[in-house]
Amino acid sequence: MSSHSARLQHAMKDLREKWDVTKEAWTDQVAKDFEKNHLDPVEGLARRAMIGMDKLAEELAKIRKACDENA
Numbered sequence: 065m066s067s068h069s070a071r072l073q074h075a076m077k078d079l080r081e082k083w084d085v086t087k088e089a090w091t092d093q094v095a096k097d098f099e100k101n102h103l104d105p106v107e108g109l110a111r112r113a114m115i116g117m118d119k120l121a122e123e124l125a126k127i128r129k130a131c132d133e134n135a
Contacts, residue, residue, distance in 0.1 A: 073110075076110045
């Protein structure tokens with residue numbers, strides 16, 4: 065699971081870097097609205113998804129350990 069979280073984190077970092085380059089040339093109100101209405105929400109959702117994936121990975125590790133101990 066954490067490898068998926070890391071991939072998502074890398075993708076979001078890449079998206080943010082590309083957006084920062086784009087903002088240098090695209091500076092009108094439409095760009096600001098795009099960032100506010102699309103990119104910012106995606107970043108928040110991705111952050112919550114990464115937290116969830118990390119928590120799930122922890123729980124799965126606990127389950128695997130418990131199964132190994134009972135085997």
